[in-house]
Amino acid sequence: MDTPRPLGVSDMVPDFEINTYEPTKHAFGKFSxxxxxxxxxxxxxxxxxxxxxxV
Amino acid sequence: MTISNDTEFVHLAWQRDEKELADVGFAMGADPTGRIGRLFGVYDEGSGLNLRGTFIISPEGQLLNSEVNFYNMGRNIDELMRRFKANLYLARKPDEGCPSKWKDDGDATLRPGPEMVGRVHEALTEGQTA
Structure with a gap:
């Protein structure tokens, strides 16, 4: 998952998943x-x- | 989606506690290890926190915009939405360009070409919508 160089504009972003809290559903979820x-x-x-x- | 180094459990507690967040309609992502922050170059190893970075990714998975602010400066959501709308527009009309004052569909755009060289001012003031 770690890349030697951070992504720059125009790069293709490698697929990733991340745990989430979804306020609209009052539930935990995943972003993929x-x-x-x-x-x-x-x-x-x-x-x-x-x-x-x-923020 | 918003992302901080907190877990999804802290997101829940914060969203439930802070009245400013009562109407949040987006997912709140958890990046406690900084894995995703490192990928986008916003993870600060010294503090263990993500800087205020904003990234727009197309449906094809291409990174089209990036903006990173230090910890103490907030972002302008109107400008983020302007850039997002411009991306949607340009996805439909890839041979046009959205100048800095472009705000929404119908505003003047630029179509790069020989006749534009040295004539950007005329194109903008005449409101050319290509």
Whole structure:
């Protein structure tokens, strides 16, 4: 999974999965990039340092 | 999807506790090891936290936009949505370009070509929609 060089604009993003909390469903879930691609969906990743801080 | 180095359990507690987050409609991703942050170059090994990075990925899996801010600067959601809409537009019209003032469908775009060389000002002020 680790890449020697971080991704740059125009690179193809390797498939990855990540655990999630889904507020609309009050449930835990998973985000999967390959699933997004299969469903023809765009993805926006919005990183921030920590919960309980401002965004 | 938002991503921090907290677990999904902390996301639940934060979302339940903070009234500003009452209407959150997106998934809150957990990256406690920094695995995904490293992939995108936003993981700070010193603090063990992800910087404020925003990335837009096309349905084909291509990274089209990237923006990274230091910890103490928030992001402008209007600008993020402008870029997202521009991506949707350009996916439909790949031979056009969205200039910096482009906001939404119908705004002037540029079509790069010989007649555009040295005439960007005219193209923008005449509101050319290619």
């Amino acid at each position: 990039l390959s699933e997004q691609k299969q469903n023809g969906r765009w993805s926006i990743l919005f990183f921030y340092p920590a919960d309980f801080t401002f």
